[in-house]
Amino acid sequence: MKTKKFLLNENDIPESWYNVVADMAVKPRPLIHPATGKPIEVDDLVPLFSREASKQELNTTDRWIEIPEVVREAYRMWRPTPLVRAAGLEKLLDTPAHIYFKNESVSPVGSHKLNSAIAQAYYCKQEGVTNITTETGAGQWGAALSLAAKYFGLELAVYMVKISYEQKPYRRSMMRTFGAEVIASPSMSTKAGRKIITERPNYQGSLGTAISEAVELAMSTPNCKYVLGSVLNHVALHQTVIGLEAEKQMEMAGEYPDMVVACFGGGSNFSGLAFPFLRHKIDGSKPSTQFIAAEPASCPKLTRGKFVYDFGDEAGYTPLIPMYSLGHEFKPANIHAGGLRYHGAGSIVSQLIHDKLIEAVDIPQLETFEAATMFARAEGIVPAPESSHAIAAVIREALKAREAGQKKVILFNLSGHGLIDMAAYDRYFAGDLRNYEVPDADIKDGVKSLE
């Protein structure tokens, strides 16, 4: 009997997160304060984030950052997660490729997002914070933070992108079940929200706008911090538990990936899986591994965006981030992969793309649902629309391997399941979904070019 799942024990939950910045020859450029034009320091971030997250955000020297025992304790609700050999998919594709996936969908909220939610909520709690705010696209992050907030006894308000608030009512219900307040964004509750509603009355929202609203609420509420689910370095850091576990599990399988693939919104699940493997490319021990970020063709910041300093949010409340961006006012099409509807990439990933250590592909919406359906029927798991971008990229590579007659070892991140996205599948089967082109004219310059 061939082993299908490679399972670790609770003792194998990593004791430290891996900070790839410490190993990068070319570091990401610093975050810049938009008012002063100077690099951001910890004290600039603390009004918004917990002090510990702020320190992690700017830490460029420590390779390993210890995971607090309380956080590891919470991780044990669902970690370690399985590594699975996708033998069914391999058979369906008749490919010589060996396909593995890290199954982050087994978390109680159905995605990898809980890895950082727990850590950030813990730091807030420890620093005496009582209220937190955040944004969410498809609701994966919002659901995760709702559970984390409940776990540590914090009050949470979530700005949920309006299109997802309407498309994904079950995830909204899930947040409420965990005790969070959920507001559709853009809303009338903030200046940023009122402005965009006035300018574009039918606008269905974006992550950029929801971030503005959450930041504004945090800044105007006593003892309240803002918590972000992607893009920033400390979020990527917390997600490295995924790759660190996967590394041990690939050893159990007796293989090392030729390709590491994940979908890409702001970078959290991609970074989490890729960075621990990337360190072996950086140190020269595994020079040929490819790292592939799979983004939606309708929101193609990595494949078609510009390398610029830009705001992380639509209203321009955040520091300037060195990123591949479509412009912070980019309005993404209403695809069902709500978690990928974001205009920019985190600064680490952007630098790595620029330095050609990682690469990106863009996938049209219909191809992602075709891939998702194949995966569901072959592996039994209905994937999230976001994760389906990774699956589509993997299928492309597995078919190339078949044509070339090459054995390739492909590892991807199943960042979440799609059980709460079934309405999207219904629309796909009914023929109601379509692809979206992005005209060149829609791609803006950001605040300052880095080329």
Next chain:
Amino acid sequence: MKTKKFLLNENDIPESWYNVVADMAVKPRPLIHPATGKPIEVDDLVPLFSREASKQELNTTDRWIEIPEVVREAYRMWRPTPLVRAAGLEKLLDTPAHIYFKNESVSPVGSHKLNSAIAQAYYCKQEGVTNITTETGAGQWGAALSLAAKYFGLELAVYMVKISYEQKPYRRSMMRTFGAEVIASPSMSTKAGRKIITERPNYQGSLGTAISEAVELAMSTPNCKYVLGSVLNHVALHQTVIGLEAEKQMEMAGEYPDMVVACFGGGSNFSGLAFPFLRHKIDGSKPSTQFIAAEPASCPKLTRGKFVYDFGDEAGYTPLIPMYSLGHEFKPANIHAGGLRYHGAGSIVSQLIHDKLIEAVDIPQLETFEAATMFARAEGIVPAPESSHAIAAVIREALKAREAGQKKVILFNLSGHGLIDMAAYDRYFAGDLRNYEVPDADIKDGVKSLE
């Protein structure tokens, strides 16, 4: 760091199912052929079920029945499942009880149902069957069989109880994603369906009616078998992997349960968890363990039903089953725990209840949602409305233990998650759910009394 989850490896997936009938001093009475009045034999069942399932159904002598290697291979998609110490719930209840749950919700379809779906689909495939039919209530069983049918390359038609077809559209979508055909029951596609639609035009369906429709379709379709998700002995048999794994895991935890609790519809998840532990009560080595089946107060066959021979379906197509029953024409209220809306209990469980080896409690709907919300907030997992009956029963016992100042070890089955039932939670939070009383006059006599 206290261990929270007790994890097994793929090698620990049981090699045999446990057949409790072989150990019972008083065997369940036989199934009876309604036309001849004689005990059913294997050849009577084969027109409906696979031969192997039919043989297992009537096997009263073999304690252990080998699990085919192909079935164990499929089990490895998600088994073994974790045993979890519900430390968060214990803390919330401030109870000296130790609460453990077997987490069957981690299966790709979100419930324990896949344990038997895989086995039955495999036997059908092996015997050359091409098409199968079934019924489903909430859709947990239908989703499981859809995946199992796809796994073995069988065509499947599912009759889904109309109230659930409307209340739980996502689970319907899930079945379609796996490639199954889904029909709301009662439907016009069968005689049984047409009859009840004509008599009661607004009837929202029940499992009993859906079974009649699925059986009728199977009987009138070439090379087609019917597959059932609960009630019957071979289904209970397949589910014993749950308890057999849990037994090893309780050993890892260094405890033995004083109480084993599961929700009760037809008996599949209750039997699966309880029977392996029950064998130690039967052999006298653990005489004091309590076994508690938690059923809805609105469908109280174990607590208020009669011990009778009755039909398993509404139209009277099945053999006569010795069961606690509310009468095969009982019309259950539209509670959200669709999987528990069934008039009767399987013959093994019925005999065990009669012989006082196990006991039952009935829980009103509102109490189940209150318990579910407490559990979600304490343990991070949103439970299925069905499983919430077990949780409510556990909370009652844990609070009793607190009052008595007694340490009790309680083990329950988290048979499924509720991520696809979020609409029910919304209605609960909105105050739109209520309890249902069952007047004594609604409880019928069945076909023949066994008292």
